[in-house]
Amino acid sequence: xxxxxxxxxxxxxxxxxxxxxxxxxxxxxxxxxxxxxxxxxxxxxxxxxxxxxxxxxxxxxxxxxxxxxxxxxxxxxxxxxxxxxxxxxxxxxxxxxxxxxxxxxxxxxxxxxxxxxxxxxxxxxxxxxxxxxxxxxxxxxxxxxxxxxxxxxxxxxxxxxxxxxxxxxxxxxxxxxxxxxxxxxxxxxxxxxxxxxxxxxxxxxxxxxxxxxxxxxxxxxxxxxxxxxxxxxxxxxxxxxxxxxxxxxxxxxxxxxxxxxxxxxxxxxxxxxxxxxxxxxxxxxxxxxxxxxxxxxxxxxxxxxxxxxxxxxxxxxxxxxxxxxxxxxx
Amino acid sequence: xxxxxxxxxxxxxxxxxxxxxxxxxxxxxxxxxxxxxxxxxxxxxxxxxxxxxxxxxxxxxxxxxxxxxxxxxxxxxxxxxxxxxxxxxxxxxxxxxxxxxxxxxxxxxxxxxxxxxxxxxxxxxxxxxxxxxxxxxxxxxxxxxxxxxxxxxxxxxxxxxxxxxxxxxxxxxxxxxxxxxxxxxxxxxxxxxxxxxxxxxxxxxxxxxxxxxxxxxxxxxxxxxxxxxxxxxxxxxxxxxxxxxxxxxxxxxxxxxxxxxxxxxxxxxxxxxxxxxxxxxxxxxxxxxxxxxxxxxxxxxxxxxxxxxxxxxxxxxxxxxxxxxxxxxx
DNA sequence: CACCTTTTGAAAGGTATTTTCAGGGTGGTG
DNA sequence: CACCACCCTGAAAATACCTTTCAAAAGGTG
Numbered sequence: 001x002x003x004x005x006x007x008x009x010x011x012x013x014x015x016x017x018x019x020x021x022x023x024x025x026x027x028x029x030x031x032x033x034x035x036x037x038x039x040x041x042x043x044x045x046x047x048x049x050x051x052x053x054x055x056x057x058x059x060x061x062x063x064x065x066x067x068x069x070x071x072x073x074x075x076x077x078x079x080x081x082x083x084x085x086x087x088x089x090x091x092x093x094x095x096x097x098x099x100x101x102x103x104x105x106x107x108x109x110x111x112x113x114x115x116x117x118x119x120x121x122x123x124x125x126x127x128x129x130x131x132x133x134x135x136x137x138x139x140x141x142x143x144x145x146x147x148x149x150x151x152x153x154x155x156x157x158x159x160x161x162x163x164x165x166x167x168x169x170x171x172x173x174x175x176x177x178x179x180x181x182x183x184x185x186x187x188x189x190x191x192x193x194x195x196x197x198x199x200x201x202x203x204x205x206x207x208x209x210x211x212x213x214x215x216x217x218x219x220x221x222x223x224x225x226x227x228x229x230x231x232x233x234x235x236x237x238x239x240x241x242x243x244x245x246x247x248x249x250x251x252x253x254x255x256x257x258x259x260x261x262x263x264x265x266x267x268x269x270x271x272x273x274x275x276x277x278x279x280x281x282x283x284x285x286x287x288x289x290x291x292x293x294x295x296x297x298x299x300x301x302x303x304x305x306x307x308x309x310x311x312x313x314x315x316x317x318x319x320x321x322x323x324x325x326x327x328x329x330x
Numbered sequence: 331x332x333x334x335x336x337x338x339x340x341x342x343x344x345x346x347x348x349x350x351x352x353x354x355x356x357x358x359x360x361x362x363x364x365x366x367x368x369x370x371x372x373x374x375x376x377x378x379x380x381x382x383x384x385x386x387x388x389x390x391x392x393x394x395x396x397x398x399x400x401x402x403x404x405x406x407x408x409x410x411x412x413x414x415x416x417x418x419x420x421x422x423x424x425x426x427x428x429x430x431x432x433x434x435x436x437x438x439x440x441x442x443x444x445x446x447x448x449x450x451x452x453x454x455x456x457x458x459x460x461x462x463x464x465x466x467x468x469x470x471x472x473x474x475x476x477x478x479x480x481x482x483x484x485x486x487x488x489x490x491x492x493x494x495x496x497x498x499x500x501x502x503x504x505x506x507x508x509x510x511x512x513x514x515x516x517x518x519x520x521x522x523x524x525x526x527x528x529x530x531x532x533x534x535x536x537x538x539x540x541x542x543x544x545x546x547x548x549x550x551x552x553x554x555x556x557x558x559x560x561x562x563x564x565x566x567x568x569x570x571x572x573x574x575x576x577x578x579x580x581x582x583x584x585x586x587x588x589x590x591x592x593x594x595x596x597x598x599x600x601x602x603x604x605x606x607x608x609x610x611x612x613x614x615x616x617x618x619x620x621x622x623x624x625x626x627x628x629x630x631x632x633x634x635x636x637x638x639x640x641x642x643x644x645x646x647x648x649x650x651x652x653x654x655x656x657x658x659x660x
Numbered sequence: 661c662a663c664c665t666t667t668t669g670a671a672a673g674g675t676a677t678t679t680t681c682a683g684g685g686t687g688g689t690g
Numbered sequence: 691c692a693c694c695a696c697c698c699t700g701a702a703a704a705t706a707c708c709t710t711t712c713a714a715a716a717g718g719t720g
Binding site: 386387388389412417418419420421424435 | 666667668669670675676
């Protein structure tokens with residue numbers, strides 16, 4: 001009954017099983033896979049329009065309902081949809097058949113797929129600033145989106161040659177100092193933690209005075225890294241200047257590659273600042289960008305020193321194993 | 331997981347809605363609209379990864395099957411999927427439950443949706459692992475991509491209700507302690523820095539002993555936040571347990587929402603672990619996820635306390651102005 | 661090696677879907 | 691205007707599918 005369209009054309013009678021939906025008593029092997037063949041998911045609205053003429057009134061109501069609100073319909077059972085459209089289950093099933101599906105179950109799956117497709121289409125709509133009265137789900141979405149954008153921007157803008165040079169310097173360094181204040185200091189410590197794990201010698205003093213006294217100790221063969229979004233943080237510029245003047249190789253990770261800290265940096269790695277908003281100022285969003293750069297540095301160094309880095313990494317993980325509670329129940 | 335929290339302490343009985351996923355027998359009217367609350371469709375692979383450790387072997391087989399071939403699995407009935415994975419229907423249903431769906435029916439719908447989403451052009455994000463001999467530009471691209479994916483996964487999997495509850499707790503806290511070790515400690519410090527800027531009282535002791543002695547001081551009205559990717563770091567569980575037992579409201583930011591630290595947490599915020607690779611183990615990639623959660627918490631709290639937060643924020647920026655070198659040339 | 665806990669699948673028990681079937685329209689015809 | 695043939699429609703029966711229960715098997719632990 002499903003091929004209403006065909007009317008009664010001379011079926012070419014394909015030898016293969018037409019997979020008749022019903023009337024197939026599972027006589028044969030007990031494992032017979034159903035092998036459903038659902039039509040393409042999209043173009044449902046079009047199909048509804050095309051087939052509407054060949055539908056009865058109540059079927060049209062059902063068809064309109066599913067075409068108009070795929071997502072909502074997908075959430076309903078046959079009974080639910082029948083009620084919503086003021087028809088019966090049988091009619092819903094008949095409509096599904098007309099639309100080309102073996103039954104309502106499959107139509108429902110297709111609807112879910114269609115809804116997802118549509119939703120995916122208008123995903124990039126959330127670019128507005130985070131507002132004070134945004135509900136939390138919106139905040140989460142916007143934040144994730146902003147940070148992702150920030151990552152993409154940073155990756156695109158990162159100067160690979162500078163990165164290469166920076167990695168080379170770090171990989172061969174006798175000793176590494178990382179300067180940063182506030183949030184940038186945390187990024188610096190992240191870098192230090194990583195470098196320590198592959199056997200390098202690194203420090204990230206949080207105290208500006210300590211930073212300067214540390215910097216005095218550096219000389220050629222050592223590396224100093226300064227992290228500051230503004231590029232103008234005196235407490236970070238100072239130690240880098242000292243390191244620079246003592247002959248160390250200096251790197252700057254900053255959002256302001258001109259002037260400021262850049263004048264004392266042998267290699268500058270530029271971070272990109274995402275758009276500001278009142279609740280999330282630029283200084284705060286710079287962290288994501290800085291961390292990406294730091295990760296790139298680390299991976300680069302780890303690659304260069306793979307022979308020693310790999311065993312060092314494993315060793316550090318093993319050392320931590322005992323600090324974890326036993327895999328409790330399960 | 332929420333019921334693990336209860337323990338047996340004199341809960342102040344917050345009126346929070348647990349939103350129990352299953353176990354809601356449709357008692358009511360015969361027409362009761364199911365009102366299914368299916369989790370976000372995307373991020374399934376991430377969820378599988380996150381929850382895999384808390385699954386049994388056969389469940390893992392099922393989870394892998396659906397994550398590996400959503401489209402194919404969506405075409406199968408419970409029985410079919412059970413056969414394909416060499417398990418039973420019961421196991422399939424159990425797996426669906428673990429993944430957060432009321433039953434297999436809903437998982438199936440979600441799979442269809444996911445498959446459609448993937449097919450809809452959006453690249454399946456099958457970035458190859460970072461290899462030892464990848465050139466730097468490739469490393470940069472892959473890292474950025476992985477972290478972006480991680481952000482998306484986390485955002486999709488984040489439980490808004492839990493987040494809401496966490497924000498409420500933080501916004502009204504008398505005092506806030508944040509526990510974390512290693513990289514997670516840095517995340518904790520990031521949170522603390524932010525909270526301090528809007529006038530809250532927060533600490534993130536790095537020393538486990540200090541953390542415990544801090545925790546002893548907490549009582550009802552205070553909030554303790556634990557950050558640990560594995561959820562099993564003893565040095566982080568201990569202070570949270572102490573805080574919990576002293577009546578503080580406890581939050582956990584972890585990739586393992588079941589067992590471990592979750593048992594002492596009133597609210598659990600789940601981070602998603604990105605795929606591992608030799609050079610970039612899971613523990614390392616968890617940072618991105620954790621930071622997103624921390625940012626969400628912060629923005630949420632800042633919104634709630636806007637009246638006092640806004641001036642506090644401005645004040646803190648102003649205070650730093652003098653620590654910056656004058657906008658040199660230009 | 662006995663005991664306990666956890667995991668697992670078979671089968672019973674329910675829902676949801678599909679099919680059947682008869683009542684009720686509708687339009688045509690005498 | 692009455693009647694008939696046809697098809698639309700929904701109620702209810704039949705079936706397929708999903709969920710729950712329960713006892714056996716597997717895996718630890720003392």
